[in-house]
């Protein structure tokens with residue numbers, strides 16, 4: 439049986455005619471940069487997210503960088519960020535000479551732990567970056583309550599959670615639309631993705647929206663007049679055309695991912711060495727990844743090998759927390775100070791998850807996971 443971690447091929451067969459037609463329009467009109475396809479997609483995404491401004495850009499990493507630049511963060515400003523995330527979140531903080539303040543995550547949701555955020559705030563804190571990891575929202579009410587009225591910006595990294603909905607006691611909205619600014623990636627494996635690199639930044643604040651546009655466009659408002667130091671970060675029209683073809687499918691695809699997750703949950707429910715992913719009461723889950731926690735590292739690594747031997751792809755997201763990466767080591771951050779992210783990196787395993795998995799494929803994954811735990 440052939441199973442993929444992400445199946446772009448089957449999805450392409452479903453949307454092929456639409457994608458080809460939209461890409462052809464761009465090819466015929468040669469409006470490759472800043473063409474109508476980009477404007478159309480930005481408005482469609484703004485409507486879908488119910489957000490005032492969407493600024494498209496070249497990738498999710500740029501989205502975070504442009505957000506931090508547009509907010510005027512200065513070298514030495516502290517930015518609180520989870521220790522368990524994709525490196526891009528912390529990389530841009532380092533590149534801008536800001537100071538990353540790494541905090542631990544919640545063991546159940548894998549998202550930033552608001553209690554640790556509270557401990558980490560200082561007079562130098564200028565921003566907090568909750569990452570909506572693996573497809574569900576971080577505890578935004580708690581993060582917003584801690585930062586509001588203190589001049590601290592909240593930059594949501596929604597690269598893995600587009601389409602998830604946050605429904606807190608105080609705040610509601612799509613992932614990325616609750617904080618000061620939201621960032622996302624359209625990297626091909628993301629839930630909403632293009633056929634190359636792409637990203638977007640969103641905000642409910644029109645003045646900030648203007649600044650984001652300016653920074654992403656070399657710092658110019660008017661052609662060849664540069665008011666700020668900016669970057670060149672554009673979503674190109676061909677990618678926007680692909681995204682417009684895919685956006686209408688997103689909710690149904692996310693629903694299908696939830697169905698797959700339910701099958702996995704049921705299949706693993708009686709395996710005591712596995713903890714299946716739990717959804718927080720304040721968020722829907724769009725299962726960018728279906729990530730289990732295995733009792734210990736040797737069982738996790740054994741399961742990974744067993745699945746690979748059965749042709750079942752599986753990935754450890756992430757094998758090292760940020761504080762243990764060579765490029766980001768700092769004596770302040772040790773395994774014992776960040777025990778949850780340290781432990782997660784030793785015990786998590788992500789299984790195949792996409793909207794086109796068949797029942798036979800999910801059953802095959804379940805059977806083989808079960809087979810492994812019968813033997814150990």
Ligand SMILES: Cc1ncc(COP(=O)(O)O)c(C=O)c1O
Nearest residue numbers: 497498499524526597623624625
């Ligand atoms: C949580 C997170 N943040 C940021 C990024 C960066 O996005 P990109 O690869 O488009 O630069 C990614 C994905 O790659 C991600 O998963």
